[in-house]
Amino acid sequence: MQQFQDEQEAYDWCLAEGQLLTDQQILRGRILANVSLSEEDLAVAQDCVSKKRWNSAFKNYYDVLHQLADAFLLIDGVKSRNHLCLFSYLCSRHPELEFDWHFLEKIRTRRNGLHYYGTLMREEEWKEVSLGLQLYVELLKEKVEEYLHDH
Numbered sequence: 021m022q023q024f025q026d027e028q029e030a031y032d033w034c035l036a037e038g039q040l041l042t043d044q045q046i047l048r049g050r051i052l053a054n055v056s057l058s059e060e061d062l063a064v065a066q067d068c069v070s071k072k073r074w075n076s077a078f079k080n081y082y083d084v085l086h087q088l089a090d091a092f093l094l095i096d097g098v099k100s101r102n103h104l105c106l107f108s109y110l111c112s113r114h115p116e117l118e119f120d121w122h123f124l125e126k127i128r129t130r131r132n133g134l135h136y137y138g139t140l141m142r143e144e145e146w147k148e149v150s151l152g153l154q155l156y157v158e159l160l161k162e163k164v165e166e167y168l169h170d171h
Contacts, residue, residue, distance in 0.1 A: 030104060030121075031105075031108040031109060031113075034100070039100065039102060040109060041099040044097045044099045045097070046094060046097055048171070051168065054094075054164075055087075058088050058091075058157075061080050062081075072143070074141045074142065074143055074145070078127075078130070078141050078149070079134060079135070081154070085127075085157050088161055091160075093106065093109060093110075095164065095167050096113070107121070110124075111124065117160075117163075126149070
């Protein structure tokens with residue numbers, strides 16, 4: 021996949037290529053399912069951290085972030101065809117969240133290295149990304165739960 025300088029360039033590409041599906045029906049049941057699955061995966065991730073299983077901790081935290089981001093986009097009536105466009109949408113359309121595009125790109129490409137190429141994570145790498153992952157997960161969880169409470 022091509023490299024982008026910033027979230028806006030990636031977002032523009034995603035729109036032009038039809039990678040973001042807008043005007044999607046807001047499906048409360050799907051949002052609830054994403055939240056439920058994210059809670060289970062978060063418990064697994066935290067268990068992996070306690071056992072110093074950095075690869076599994078990272079993979080599960082990333083999955084939680086992905087599930088919650090997916091749910092957040094569904095609230096906007098948007099579906100993303102890939103993780104790049106999911107994160108570019110969050111950064112471009114919701115600057116109030118103050119997500120760092122470069123951090124999201126770092127963990128996305130790191131996850132692809134682990135998932136597709138067998139590039140294992142070392143403890144030092146985990147320590148570099150763990151706080152950001154945890155903060156973003158908590159923020160998205162809070163925002164999605166606010167929506168569910170209000171609707």
